Amino acid sequence: MQIPTRPTYRIFYLGLIAAGLTVSLLVRFNLLSRYGQQIFLFICINIIMTVSLNLINGFTGEFSIGHAAFMAIGAYSSVFVTTILFPAAAEWPKVWAVLLFLASIALAGLVSFGLGYVVGLPILRLRGDYLAIVTLALVEVVRSGIKLTDELACLLDKIHLPALSRIVQKIGGPRGIGQIPVFTNIFWAVAFTVLTVSVINRLLHSSFGRVFLSLREDQIAAEMMGVDLTRSRVLSFAIASFFAGCGGGLYAHTLRYIHPDNFNFIKSIEYLVYLYLGGMSSLWGSIIAAGSMTFLLEFLRMANLQQWRLVIYPLILILVMLRKPEGLFKRDL
Numbered sequence: 001m002q003i004p005t006r007p008t009y010r011i012f013y014l015g016l017i018a019a020g021l022t023v024s025l026l027v028r029f030n031l032l033s034r035y036g037q038q039i040f041l042f043i044c045i046n047i048i049m050t051v052s053l054n055l056i057n058g059f060t061g062e063f064s065i066g067h068a069a070f071m072a073i074g075a076y077s078s079v080f081v082t083t084i085l086f087p088a089a090a091e092w093p094k095v096w097a098v099l100l101f102l103a104s105i106a107l108a109g110l111v112s113f114g115l116g117y118v119v120g121l122p123i124l125r126l127r128g129d130y131l132a133i134v135t136l137a138l139v140e141v142v143r144s145g146i147k148l149t150d151e152l153a154c155l156l157d158k159i160h161l162p163a164l165s166r167i168v169q170k171i172g173g174p175r176g177i178g179q180i181p182v183f184t185n186i187f188w189a190v191a192f193t194v195l196t197v198s199v200i201n202r203l204l205h206s207s208f209g210r211v212f213l214s215l216r217e218d219q220i221a222a223e224m225m226g227v228d229l230t231r232s233r234v235l236s237f238a239i240a241s242f243f244a245g246c247g248g249g250l251y252a253h254t255l256r257y258i259h260p261d262n263f264n265f266i267k268s269i270e271y272l273v274y275l276y277l278g279g280m281s282s283l284w285g286s287i288i289a290a291g292s293m294t295f296l297l298e299f300l301r302m303a304n305l306q307q308w309r310l311v312i313y314p315l316i317l318i319l320v321m322l323r324k325p326e327g328l329f330k331r332d333l
Helices: 010-028 035-057 067-083 096-124 129-145 149-158 161-171 186-204 207-217 219-224 229-254 263-277 281-304 307-324
Strands: none
Touching: 010 035, 010 186, 035 067, 035 186, 035 207, 035 229, 035 263, 035 281, 067 096, 067 129, 067 229, 067 263, 096 129, 096 229, 129 149, 129 263, 149 161, 149 219, 186 207, 186 281, 207 219, 207 229, 219 229, 263 281, 263 307, 281 307
């Protein structure tokens, strides 16, 4: 398999930074609403989620539809730090508040990485439709588990652990968590998006990343060359989960309120749509599809055409799949 030279994404990085500066100036001079700024933040978050999913489904050749589960884990892990453990974080001096926010995002990524690794060990022995079904079940397990935290708090009360019970109860269960400080701004959204694309791009063009590509191309040949198939799949899954967790932390600190139903299987399907629309194994495809489709859906909402969203959106997908079933962009690798 011939590996092309590693492409640079300087145009994307510079364009994203320029767009972020433009949005910031427009908001500062009251030429753009806060909702317009939020759309830009959602575009960055969706790029992070789609690019990380591409690492599993596109470059490693697996078929996971459970990305929303790790987004949920990341969101709740991050909020647990900034809202539950330190409820007055928003009133702290700016430097300390930012450090806490960054620590919460790091924790979100690490917890998601750990869960991805532990869960991936058994489930990534499956392939194809079986793997898709199990990862879909994972989304529902995580979502239902969050909703059952009230019952867990009652159980902890019964076994005389009231302090732990109070902490668990603050997770909110089916009520969700509100009053989350708005720490995600344009700077951090751009920074994490650039970091995600840069790290995954460099990873894929390293000797370590070529192992993932070998799994997609020919697993029998890869195994004969000494590749540990299960370990490599699990690492790919865990790394993608790390970035999904970071995206979940950014998402939570943008919305200010999260609920378990924010992370149902429909959320995973959204990222699959962006991925397949842009093109499997194409970082440029993931970037452009996630950005353009996020903007389109929000534009239809702003134009009071939300009733047509579920008509226009599938129509675009049908036309693209008929004309370019491989997606809008060719493989990078």
